[in-house]
Amino acid sequence: MSVASDTGRSNTREWALGPETEYRFELDSGTSLAIRVLKGHAEVFGAELADGKYYLFGHECKAAVFTWQGCTIEMRTPSTEYVSDETPMNAYANVHLALEKMRVRALSTHRGSPLPSGPEQDVDPEPPRVLVLGPENSGKTTVCKILTNYAVRAGQGWSPMYVNTNPSEGGWTVPGTVSAVPVTAPLGTASPANPLGSAATSAPSILSSNALLPLVYWYGHPEIKRNPLLMDRLIRILGENVTERLEGDSDGRASGVIVDTPSSFASSPSSTSTPDHRQTLIRACVDAFRINVILVVGHEKLNVEMKRTYGNRMTVVKIPKSGGVVELDVQYRQRIHAQQLHTYFYGQTIAPPRGLSASAIGDADFDGHLAPSSSVIPFGELTFLRIGEKSMAPSSALPIGATRTVNEMQPITLDPTSPGSGLLNAIIALLALPTHPEETERYDEEVLDLPVSGFLAITNMDLPNRKLTILSPSPGTFTGRTAVMGSFEWSEP
Numbered sequence: 001m002s003v004a005s006d007t008g009r010s011n012t013r014e015w016a017l018g019p020e021t022e023y024r025f026e027l028d029s030g031t032s033l034a035i036r037v038l039k040g041h042a043e044v045f046g047a048e049l050a051d052g053k054y055y056l057f058g059h060e061c062k063a064a065v066f067t068w069q070g071c072t073i074e075m076r077t078p079s080t081e082y083v084s085d086e087t088p089m090n091a092y093a094n095v096h097l098a099l100e101k102m103r104v105r106a107l108s109t110h111r112g113s114p115l116p117s118g119p120e121q122d123v124d125p126e127p128p129r130v131l132v133l134g135p136e137n138s139g140k141t142t143v144c145k146i147l148t149n150y151a152v153r154a155g156q157g158w159s160p161m162y163v164n165t166n167p168s169e170g171g172w173t174v175p176g177t178v179s180a181v182p183v184t185a186p187l188g189t190a191s192p193a194n195p196l197g198s199a200a201t202s203a204p205s206i207l208s209s210n211a212l213l214p215l216v217y218w219y220g221h222p223e224i225k226r227n228p229l230l231m232d233r234l235i236r237i238l239g240e241n242v243t244e245r246l247e248g249d250s251d252g253r254a255s256g257v258i259v260d261t262p263s264s265f266a267s268s269p270s271s272t273s274t275p276d277h278r279q280t281l282i283r284a285c286v287d288a289f290r291i292n293v294i295l296v297v298g299h300e301k302l303n304v305e306m307k308r309t310y311g312n313r314m315t316v317v318k319i320p321k322s323g324g325v326v327e328l329d330v331q332y333r334q335r336i337h338a339q340q341l342h343t344y345f346y347g348q349t350i351a352p353p354r355g356l357s358a359s360a361i362g363d364a365d366f367d368g369h370l371a372p373s374s375s376v377i378p379f380g381e382l383t384f385l386r387i388g389e390k391s392m393a394p395s396s397a398l399p400i401g402a403t404r405t406v407n408e409m410q411p412i413t414l415d416p417t418s419p420g421s422g423l424l425n426a427i428i429a430l431l432a433l434p435t436h437p438e439e440t441e442r443y444d445e446e447v448l449d450l451p452v453s454g455f456l457a458i459t460n461m462d463l464p465n466r467k468l469t470i471l472s473p474s475p476g477t478f479t480g481r482t483a484v485m486g487s488f489e490w491s492e493p
C-alpha cells in the first residue's frame with residue numbers, strides 16, 4: 001500500500017511505499033525534485049539510495065523509486081507522479097540471478113576451483129555477454145542499468161562491461177557515439193543528460209572517485225540509417241577493443257558484458273528505399289561482443305525471430321516491458337541531445353527545489369559545474385574531416401549500374417574557407433593520436449578506427465584572419481590533430 005501525506009512543511013511530502021512497488025515521476029522542464037529515504041530501503045533503476053541522503057533529479061528526468069520490502073520516502077516539489085504495484089522487477093531480478101550464476105561459474109573455472117553443483121555441471125562455463133534488444137521506448141537502457149547495478153551491488157567485486165551502441169543516447173559522453181566502460185560503482189539517474197552517470201573526461205574532480213573512463217568512438221549522427229556501414233564498423237572495432245581489454249583481466253571477464261542497442265535494431269525503418277540493416281547490425285553485435293544471452297524487451301515477434309536465428313547457440317529470453325517506461329517524443333530527444341552537449345562542456349548542475357538549501361544536499365550532486373576553455377586557433381592547426389558525403393542516399397537507392405564517387409566510409413577533408421564546410425557551430429570529435437607516429441598522416445578509412453579523446457565545438461569562424469574559436473572541456477593544444485565532424489550542432493543555451 002502507498003500513502004502520501006503532507007508533512008506540514010511547504011512543498012514537502014512523504015510517501016509510504018508497500019513492498020515491490022515503485023513511485024514513478026516525470027519532471028517538467030525547469031523543475032527539479034529532491035528525494036530521500038526516511039525508512040526502509042529503496043533504489044532507482046538498481047542503484048540503492050543511501051539512508052537520509054537527498055538525491056536530486058532534474059532536466060525533465062523520468063524515473064522510478066522502487067522498493068523490495070517497503071519504505072518511506074520524502075520528496076520536494078513532485079510533478080507528475082504515481083505509485084504502481086505492477087512492475088517487472090521480479091523478472092529482472094531472476095535474470096540477474098541467472099547471470100550471477102554464470103559469472104560465479106566462469107570465475108570458479110578460471111581460478112581452478114570446483115564448480116558449484118547444479119544441472120549445468122557439464123556445460124562449459126562462460127560469463128554472461130548479454131545483448132538487450134527492444135523497440136523504441138521499451139526500457140532497454142533501464143534494463144541494462146538495472147542488471148549492471150545489481151551486478152555491481154552483488155558484493156563480489158564484479159565490474160561488468162557496459163556497452164552503449166545507441167548513438168541517439170549520449171551514454172557517458174555526447175550523443176553520436178558508441179562507447180564501453182567497465183562499471184565499478186552503481187550508475188546513477190539524476191538527469192537524462194547523464195543517463196549512465198558521469199564520466200571522468202568531463203566530471204569534476206569531486207566526482208572522480210566514481211568516475212569512469214569510457215572507450216568512445218564517434219559515429220556523428222543520432223540515427224542508424226544515416227550510415228549503417230559505419231555503425232557496423234564501429235561496433236566491430238569497439239568489440240575488438242573490449243575483447244582485448246578483457247583478455248588480460250580474468251575477474252573483469254567473468255563479470256561479463258551488457259550491450260544496450262538502438263531501437264532501430266528491433267524494427268525496420270519505415271522508408272521503403274532504406275535497406276534493412278538491422279539483422280546485419282545485430283549480427284555485428286553478436287560477433288563483436290561474443291554474445292551468449294539475448295534479452296528481448298516486450299516484443300514477441302522479435303523474440304521469435306531471435307530464437308529462430310540464434311536460439312540454437314545461445315539463450316534468447318523475452319522479458320516484460322515496464323508499464324512505467326515513458327514514451328519519449330522527437331522534440332524531447334532533441335532537447336536532451338542539446339542538454340547532453342551542454343553538460344559535456346559545462347557540467348551538470350541541478351538547482352535544488354525551493355525550500356532546500358545547498359548545505360542540506362551536502363555534496364556535489366547539485367553543482368557539478370565545469371569551466372570549459374575557449375581558444376582561437378589558426379585554420380591549419382587542426383585537420384577537419386567528414387565521413388562520407390553530407391547527405392548520402394544508401395547505395396541501394398542509386399540507379400542500377402551507378403557507382404558513387406564517394407563511399408559511406410570515405411573520410412573527406414574539409415576546407416574551413418569554403419562556404420559550405422558546415423564547420424561553424426559544428427560539434428567535432430578530436431581523434432586520439434595514432435599509436436604509431438608514422439601513421440599520423442593517414443586519412444584513409446583506418447582513421448575511422450581511432451577512438452575519440454574529446455569533443456570540441458566551433459563557436460566562431462573568422463574567415464579574413466583564417467582563425468576559428470573553439471570551445472573545449474579543458475585548455476590544450478590541438479596542433480596536428482584530426483577532428484571529425486558529424487551532424488550535431490552546438491547552440492549556446
Ligand SMILES: Nc1ncnc2c1ncn2[C@@H]1O[C@H](COP(=O)(O)OP(=O)(O)OP(=O)(O)O)[C@@H](O)[C@H]1O
Nearest residue numbers: 024062063064136137138139140141142324325326
Ligand atoms: N519504471 C519506470 N518509471 C518511470 N520512468 C521510467 C521507468 N522505466 C523507464 N523509465 C523512463 O522511460 C524513458 C525511456 O526508457 P529507456 O531509455 O530505458 O528506454 P529505451 O527503450 O532504452 O529507449 P530508446 O527508445 O531511446 O531506445 C527514460 O526516461 C526512463 O528513465
